[in-house]
Amino acid sequence: MRQDWESQIAEMRKGSVRDLARLITRVENRDLGWLDAMQMIYPMTGKACVIGITGSPGAGKSTLTDRLTRELSDQGFKIGIIAVDPSSPFSGGALLGDRLRMKEVSTLDDVFIRSMATRGALGGLSQSARDVVKIMDAFGKDIILIETVGVGQDEVEVVKAADMVLVICVPGMGDGIQAIKAGIMEIADIFVVNKADKDGADQAVADISAMLELSADEVSSQIPVLKTIAATGDGVPDLVTIMLKNFEAGRIRTSWQKERIKEEILSLLEKEVARHLRSRWDQNGNLDQSVKQVIARKKDPYSIVQEMITLMHLQ
Ligand SMILES: Nc1nc2c(ncn2[C@@H]2O[C@H](COP(=O)(O)OP(=O)(O)OP(=O)(O)O)[C@@H](O)[C@H]2O)c(=O)[nH]1
């Protein structure tokens, strides 16, 4: 089993896109030995810059991601894209839309796109995104763009995996900047007012700038607010320049690092312990047994949990 992972990782490192895709799938599925595989991959990571792109539905995130990819690709960067799809795995509509919009960039050399459904991720969405980031990093991607709608808590967690976060707004939102979750505004490193071809773009820039000035801390008042027309590519080169400058200046979220790693270890542990317990219980029939006892009112769920905790020497 270990050998199997090892050879796939070696092929991936040699540049096999097929093995890259399969590795991601196997890790997402939590195939046997996935933790070992990630252990092997981890030392190969740490090079890629991760950029979160978020904002309200339809703000133009995919279109902008496409433009950014082309621009960065032209400059010689190898790009990975993670598109977090807000729809359920069953509808797949938006997924198809994103695929179509990103079709052009997907044919570029050195661009690899991976879609991810909000629901159904075995290890949780944010952990899945973190795993995929690491695998793409080990593959040799320089920049990894993560597109996600900034609506749910899960999605907010996903962008927290990024070193830099772009929040995409559109004109005419007025107070509607609040349409984006408050938590998202706080993690923005760059604000982008997209669809600047529409009325009210300058007003939107002014609103956001005013909001940033209101917040007392110095960092917020230095956050850039840019206009783009993703549909035509206007403003995208300037955005790229600022993004690259931020990276060079080391203005990335190292402040989060500690929290992020702590959270990652805890959530991995939580999920893995639960998964192991569940599969062991499924196999030895203890869970079924306990359920029957509860139905017969011989036991209650609380004492069953208490017994398990004692058994695991957690208490
Ligand atoms: N007028 C105008 N339309 C734009 C611009 N950028 C994107 N659009 C259009 O806005 C619509 C939504 O664009 P997407 O890129 O799919 O937006 P999104 O934020 O990825 O959407 P979701 O992923 O569904 O939340 C599309 O019809 C785009 O063609 C722009 O700069 N100006």
Ligand SMILES: [Mg+2]
């Ligand atoms: Mg999209």
